[in-house]
Amino acid sequence: MSLRWQPALLDPAMGGGWAVVHCQQGFLCDANGVLFPRDWLKRLDLPLLSEQGLGFFDGDQVFLMELAHPVEVPGAGWQGLRQFMMHDDDTERFRMLGFAAQISTWASHHRFCGSCGNPMRQHATERAMQCESCGIHHYPRISPSMIVLVTRGDELLLARSPRFAPGVYSTLAGFVEPGESVEQCVRREVHEEVGVSIHEPQYICSQGWPFPHSLMLGFHAEYASGEIVMQPEEIEDAGWFSIHDLPALPAHKSIARYLIDLYLARRLGRTEPMLPG
Ligand SMILES: NC(=O)C1=CN([C@@H]2O[C@H](COP(=O)(O)OP(=O)(O)OC[C@H]3O[C@@H](n4cnc5c(N)ncnc54)[C@H](O)[C@@H]3O)[C@@H](O)[C@H]2O)C=CC1
Ligand SMILES: [Mg+2]
Ligand SMILES: [Zn+2]
Numbered sequence: 001m002s003l004r005w006q007p008a009l010l011d012p013a014m015g016g017g018w019a020v021v022h023c024q025q026g027f028l029c030d031a032n033g034v035l036f037p038r039d040w041l042k043r044l045d046l047p048l049l050s051e052q053g054l055g056f057f058d059g060d061q062v063f064l065m066e067l068a069h070p071v072e073v074p075g076a077g078w079q080g081l082r083q084f085m086m087h088d089d090d091t092e093r094f095r096m097l098g099f100a101a102q103i104s105t106w107a108s109h110h111r112f113c114g115s116c117g118n119p120m121r122q123h124a125t126e127r128a129m130q131c132e133s134c135g136i137h138h139y140p141r142i143s144p145s146m147i148v149l150v151t152r153g154d155e156l157l158l159a160r161s162p163r164f165a166p167g168v169y170s171t172l173a174g175f176v177e178p179g180e181s182v183e184q185c186v187r188r189e190v191h192e193e194v195g196v197s198i199h200e201p202q203y204i205c206s207q208g209w210p211f212p213h214s215l216m217l218g219f220h221a222e223y224a225s226g227e228i229v230m231q232p233e234e235i236e237d238a239g240w241f242s243i244h245d246l247p248a249l250p251a252h253k254s255i256a257r258y259l260i261d262l263y264l265a266r267r268l269g270r271t272e273p274m275l276p277g
């Protein structure tokens with residue numbers, strides 16, 4: 001199957017092609033979507049911070065135009081990446097926008113060298129920012145994170161963070177620390193967040209998660225021992241939920257929901273879900 005979205009290193013000094021326009025408010029979009037003719041955009045007086053070559057969508061060149069602040073463009077508006085994830089069934093377009101958002105975050109956070117403070121510029125042959133003075137490279141930032149469904153027979157251990165939508169409970173997640181394996185991270189995070197011990201976690205699958213730059217590594221683990229003790233800052237509530245009486249769950253497009261739906265399908269003999277993206 002050929003994918004409609006293919007990342008590629010394109011030189012922004014080239015003219016033509018299409019562009020997605022991004023700022024802190026999200027992406028510019030109109031009735032035709034998120035791709036605008038680049039030469040047309042260049043004639044508008046946009047507060048352009050930087051440009052990046054992104055890749056090909058349906059075979060056409062796509063660039064990123066990063067703006068310093070949102071502007072009014074007649075007939076168009078700004079939409080956040082989460083809205084595209086929730087309400088857009090075009091997964092290839094969401095993959096392109098997720099990539100664009102991650103490149104945008106990384107490039108705008110690496111305008112100056114963290115080592116010597118001089119300006120950085122785009123590397124000619126790699127997706128990297130390079131310091132003009134000391135030569136140091138910075139590659140796009142990806143943060144490995146584990147996400148795990150802990151189960152005890154017909155019960156799922158689900159928790160809610162204060163950041164979640166009201167009533168929603170999810171699987172446990174957390175960032176991998178330097179020097180640790182993902183499996184060690186799973187055991188540590190589960191212990192930190194809810195105080196229980198688990199049997200050896202089993203890797204299931206992964207999902208790129210551009211909020212802002214996580215790579216979610218999904219696991220299943222069986223409960224081993226301990227009572228739930230919640231970590232006060234991270235976890236607002238946690239508990240064991242019967243597969244026959246579940247609370248509100250995360251969105252279908254998340255790996256959290258996939259891990260839950262996969263377990264339910266296997267336990268109840270239903271058709272297994274598809275991992276989105
Ligand atoms: N796709 C999905 O289904 C889900 C994705 N996630 C994602 O998983 C990631 C980790 O989950 P959390 O429970 O929030 O993590 P966590 O349990 O490690 O704690 C979050 C805290 O870690 C710190 N932190 C932020 N960025 C960090 C980094 N790059 N490295 C180390 N520490 C950092 C901050 O203090 C933050 O408040 C987040 O990006 C979150 O959006 C979480 C749940 C579901
Ligand atoms: Mg967490
Ligand atoms: Zn430098």
